[in-house]
Amino acid sequence: MLVSIMEHHSDIVPWEIISKIKGFKLKYSNVNDDGTLDYADFENKLCDKTKIACLSHVSNVTGGINDVKRIAKVAHDNGALMLVDGAQSVPHMPVDVRDLDVDFLAFSGHKMLGPTGIGVLYGKKEILEKMDPFQGGGEMIREVAYNRDKEHCGMVWNELPWKFEAGTPNISGAIGLGAAVDYLENIGMDKVLEHEKRLTKYTLERMEESSKVTIHGPRSISEKLGIIPFTVEGLSSHDVALFFDNYGIMLRSGYHCAQPLHQIFKLESSARLSFYVYNTETEIDRFLEVLKEIDQL
Amino acid sequence: MATIDDYVSRIEGTCGAEKDVIVIFKYEKKDEAIAKILKRATVKNKIAGIILELTFQGQSFRVYSSGKAIFRSIKNREELNSILAGLLL
Numbered sequence: 457m458l459v460s461i462m463e464h465h466s467d468i469v470p471w472e473i474i475s476k477i478k479g480f481k482l483k484y485s486n487v488n489d490d491g492t493l494d495y496a497d498f499e500n501k502l503c504d505k506t507k508i509a510c511l512s513h514v515s516n517v518t519g520g521i522n523d524v525k526r527i528a529k530v531a532h533d534n535g536a537l538m539l540v541d542g543a544q545s546v547p548h549m550p551v552d553v554r555d556l557d558v559d560f561l562a563f564s565g566h567k568m569l570g571p572t573g574i575g576v577l578y579g580k581k582e583i584l585e586k587m588d589p590f591q592g593g594g595e596m597i598r599e600v601a602y603n604r605d606k607e608h609c610g611m612v613w614n615e616l617p618w619k620f621e622a623g624t625p626n627i628s629g630a631i632g633l634g635a636a637v638d639y640l641e642n643i644g645m646d647k648v649l650e651h652e653k654r655l656t657k658y659t660l661e662r663m664e665e666s667s668k669v670t671i672h673g674p675r676s677i678s679e680k681l682g683i684i685p686f687t688v689e690g691l692s693s694h695d696v697a698l699f700f701d702n703y704g705i706m707l708r709s710g711y712h713c714a715q716p717l718h719q720i721f722k723l724e725s726s727a728r729l730s731f732y733v734y735n736t737e738t739e740i741d742r743f744l745e746v747l748k749e750i751d752q753l
Numbered sequence: 754m755a756t757i758d759d760y761v762s763r764i765e766g767t768c769g770a771e772k773d774v775i776v777i778f779k780y781e782k783k784d785e786a787i788a789k790i791l792k793r794a795t796v797k798n799k800i801a802g803i804i805l806e807l808t809f810q811g812q813s814f815r816v817y818s819s820g821k822a823i824f825r826s827i828k829n830r831e832e833l834n835s836i837l838a839g840l841l842l
Contacts, residue, residue, distance in 0.1 A: 692769075692771050692773065692823075693769060694767045694769070694771065694773050694775065694823055695804070695815065695823065698775070698804075698815075698817050698819070698821055698823060699803065699804065699817070701817070701819055701821065702803050702817055702818060702819045709767065709769070710767055710768035710769040711768045711769050713768075718769075718770075724769055724770035724771050725767070725768070725769025725770060725771060749801055752801075753800055753801060
């Protein structure tokens with residue numbers, strides 16, 4: 457199995473755990489100094505022994521967009537399946553799984569105005585048909601026939617998607633997530649993307665004027681979405697976040713669940729500014745005003 | 754008899770190599786907590802009227818006017834509780 461070193465812990469830890477159980481080798485591909493994917497390294501490490509290639513569509517630390525379509529083709533050429541972490545792409549940009557030709561793509565409800573505790577795993581139908589259920593219970597089964605002679609129950613799985621939905625599902629969560637999807641589709645994912653790109657460009661240009669701020673990750677607006685990780689000279693990321701908190705501006709500080717990428721950046725942590733549909737230029741201006749105060753410390 | 758819980762809403766460990774601890778004071782008690790801390794700790798620096806750099810029993814920390822404090826290099830919860838008790842009780 458091959459993953460990139462830029463991944464969120466949720467795209468590293470489960471594979472580390474299952475690789476020990478199943479006994480397969482987990483390999484990591486490198487990133488460039490700016491945190492963008494080293495495509496040559498990823499593609500070189502993909503070989504006919506690779507069963508699954510896994511990559512985030514958008515980095516949750518840098519906002520950098522990965523060309524998963526390109527990687528999916530190379531994965532398929534090597535006989536591997538392609539799994540994409542879409543937690544940072546699906547809420548922020550149009551995503552067409554058929555066009556990307558990925559085999560699996562996962563995303564979370566809580567990152568797209570929906571409830572916590574629910575997400576989506578898309579899988580190609582022909583692959584899901586071949587897979588056995590990972591969990592047993594009600595609803596995922598069509599038949600449980602007891603054979604008295606053999607003292608055994610013969611089982612027939614239900615059809616997709618129920619085969620993978622054992623037990624009483626998170627009904628309220630699914631309704632909430634459906635409402636979030638409808639809300640975003642009503643706005644239009646093209647418009648969501650355009651809005652975030654505009655805010656990101658506006659912010660990046662002004663943040664670069666600060667003498668104490670270092671912005672990490674790719675700078676080109678064509679390569680990234682609305683996430684800006686940064687550090688401030690002389691302050692820890694937690695101090696930066698608490699300073700902004702004083703003004704009612706919430707930033708994330710720390711590793712952002714991506715410690716390996718921070719090790720690559722040689723950072724103890726970073727502060728992260730991120731945007732969504734509800735953010736405005738006025739809010740960005742307020743952020744920049746506070747940043748100027750930090751600059752004068 | 755007052756306890757730390759009378760002043761502290763919650764304590765969070767930060768993620769990152771720094772391993773800092775953030776103490777969040779109860780909103781309605783934050784001004785009282787900051788006033789007590791200012792009486793007992795030594796103010797080393799005041800930054801932008803927002804951040805107070807302080808020392809107490811050899812421990813340096815920062816208090817923000819929003820009612821949050823950040824402590825560095827705290828070994829364990831017992832050490833933090835001891836410092837908070839000294840500052841607040």
